[in-house]
Amino acid sequence: MIAMSASNFRVSEDLRWRGLIYQVSHDQVIDLIDNGEAVAYIGFDPSGDSLHVGNLIQLLNLRRLQLAGNSVIALAGGATGMVGDPSGRSQERNLLDQDVLESNVAKIRVQLGKFLDFESKSAKAHLLNNADWLSNYSILNFLRDVGKHITVNQMMMKDSVRVRLDERDSGLSFTEFSYMLLQAADFAHLSDTYGCNLQMGASDQWGNVVTGIELIRKTRQRSVYGVTSPLLLKADGTKFGKSVNGGVYLDPERTSEYEFYQFFLRSPDQEMSQLLKFFTFFSRDETQDLIDSSIQRPEEREAQRALASSMTELVHGSDGLAMAVNASEALFSDDLYSVDDRALSMALAGAPRSVIARDLLIQTANIVEFILGAGLVTSKSEARKLIQQGGLYLNNRRIEDDQRVVTLDDLLGIGAVLLRKGKRDYLLVDAK
RNA sequence: GGGUCGGUGCCCGAGCGGUCAAAGGGAGCAGACUGUAAAUCUGCCGGUUACGCCUACGUAGGUUCGAACCCUACCCGGCCCA
Structure with a gap:
């Protein structure tokens, strides 16, 4: 299945064929990853308590590189999450509470870990949280170490910033404006402590990646690289996932x-x-x-x-x-x-389900109330409309009458009722 | 701090004293067609004890028989000036 071990296999070729390479900072990256000499990092935003399929693409890219013999670092943005990345956002975001953030980071770390191989000796994997080095970074030192080397002029040129400046009715706070510096500082830190030499990400991360490369070049006289992958869009151009x-x-x-x-x-x-x-x-x-x-x-x-x-x-x-x-x-x-x-x-063990009181069925329940209670719909009018339009099925049989009652007789042998909304939205309701 | 423009339903966006639960578009939901696809067509798209009532047009008051539309204060955002 995983055709990675063939000796003539070149990840760069594979990635290119898959259409996963969008921008490359320097051509040397190709040799770097093909020779297994990269120490690649990707950051993950903990604004939610779980990764989604969009993040999965990036995570798999990391895995692809590791399988090809490179070392990888998955970074949970415990610190950067406190600030909020403006990239790809048309609106200023709300700040998250610190405890919410911490719990998100904890959950995401577990998910990230599942896709990397921590046993490998040659192709190492690290799972890090940037709060570990950014939280106590004093603002004065930060301004001197990082801010001094990046001009506002450059920052203003970045797409993520420009879009927000051109936007008619939403601004860009200094906090979000500064975000790219934090990410650059991450890259520099990883470069110093883990020999990280490659940052990857989705294409909206390009500006942030480049800023890190700049910073490291100026302050460490060291060349590091960046690669981005295209944003996955659906065939109709809307967001995937x-x-x-x-x-x-x-x-x-x-x-x-x-x-x-x-x-x-x-x-x-x-x-x-x-x-x-x-x-x-x-x-x-x-x-x-x-x-x-x-x-x-x-x-x-x-x-x-x-x-x-x-x-x-x-x-x-x-x-x-x-x-x-x-x-x-x-x-x-x-x-x-x-x-x-x-x-x-x-x-049906893996089917979506909810629970409803058995007593309700003993007394017989109106179908409208039943599906509302089960959570299939969010209001009675929605329930009635659904029935009127012929979109409700009970145990795979269409319900035509909104006066229908649900009783114990409707329970399947497994002690549950199967509801269906439309063609394929199922809900198994246990009577307990 | 001053000036100015703006804050409308999930989103965009009309409305600018009654006929507004609020045009139009998008999203979403359902139906038909199909392959648990796409496209297309049709209906729905605030709630409810349902031709009534309630809640809604940033917030709080006010004017009026009557306000999303007028007035006042406040809050929030953009832009310009200081």
């Missing part, structure tokens, strides 16, 4: 294994080539076969299946994948009643 219930996260508490699998399974045909290249570790041949299949027999969705399986397994392990696949098959089977209860119960 949104599903029915918001973002797609790596944390199963936020995005269940089933939902995660489904997200990739539903990928549009048009995006398959790019998604396979960005996310998977399939070889060139394997990838090409999948792309061909997708073009010739799109209705089979072979590529989607391969992508979804591969990603789910990578993030949630083989158990997680099994749960996701079982739940998917059970939920999308034509006749739910034909599946025996035991199998159903197992299969």
Whole structure:
């Protein structure tokens, strides 16, 4: 599967073929990474308590480099998160509480760690938090060590800043303006203490990366490099990574294994080539076969299946994948009643679920109240509209009447009721 | 601190005394078509005890029979000046 060990393998070629290289600061980077001499770092923003599929691309890039023999550093931005990166943002962000931030960092560290190999002797991996060196950096020293070497003129030229200055009704605070200096200081610190010589990131990080390179060149007379990867956009040009219930996260508490699998399974045909290249570790041949299949027999969705399986397994392990696949098959089977209860119960272990009081069913509950209580809809009018429009299914049977009541008789053998909104938004409701 | 422009529903954006739950667009939701795809078409898109009522147009007051629209103060943002 992971065709990394072949002696003639060159990561740079692989990355380029995958379309993962957008900008490169110096051509030397290519040799550096091909020879396994890079010590590469990528920073991750802890503004949420879980990484999402967008971050995953970057994290996998780090993994790709490590598999090719380079050392890597995953950095959680415990300090920079306190300030907020203006890159790619059209609005000033709100500051996060310190304790929220700390708990986010703790959770993200765990996720980051899962994708790197800490055992390797030659290709080392480090997991760091920049709060460890930035928190106690005195402002005076910072201004002298870092600020002195970067002119405001340069900073103003950066896209992330310029966009905000040109913007009609949102400004840019000094705090966010300073962000790139903090990131530059990180790079310098990592260069000093870990021999870090390469910073990577998504293309919106280019300005920050370059600032770090500048700083190190001026203050350390040392050459370090930068590489960015393109921002992944959907075929229609909008942001990638949104599903029915918001973002797609790596944390199963936020995005269940089933939902995660489904997200990739539903990928549009048009995006398959790019998604396979960005996310998977399939070889060139394997990838090409999948792309061909997708073009010739799109209705089979072979590529989607391969992508979804591969990603789910990578993030949630083989158990997680099994749960996701079982739940998917059970939920999308034509006749739910034909599946025996035991199998159903197992299969639906990974399905989205909620709980409702059994007593409610004993007294019989109105369908509208029932689905509201279950959390399938957020108001009674939404519930009624859903039914009127023919979008509500109970145990895979369409409900036409909003006066319908739900009773114990509606419980499947597994002691739960299966609700469905629209074509594919399922919710299993346990009666307890 | 002064001047000036602005703050409208999830977002963008009209409205500028009644006919405004508020045009239009986007997003979202549902339906049809299909392959759990895309595109397209249709309907919905504040809540509710549902042709009524409640909540909403930065916040608090005021004028008026009646305000998102007028007045006052305050808060927040942009720009310019100091």
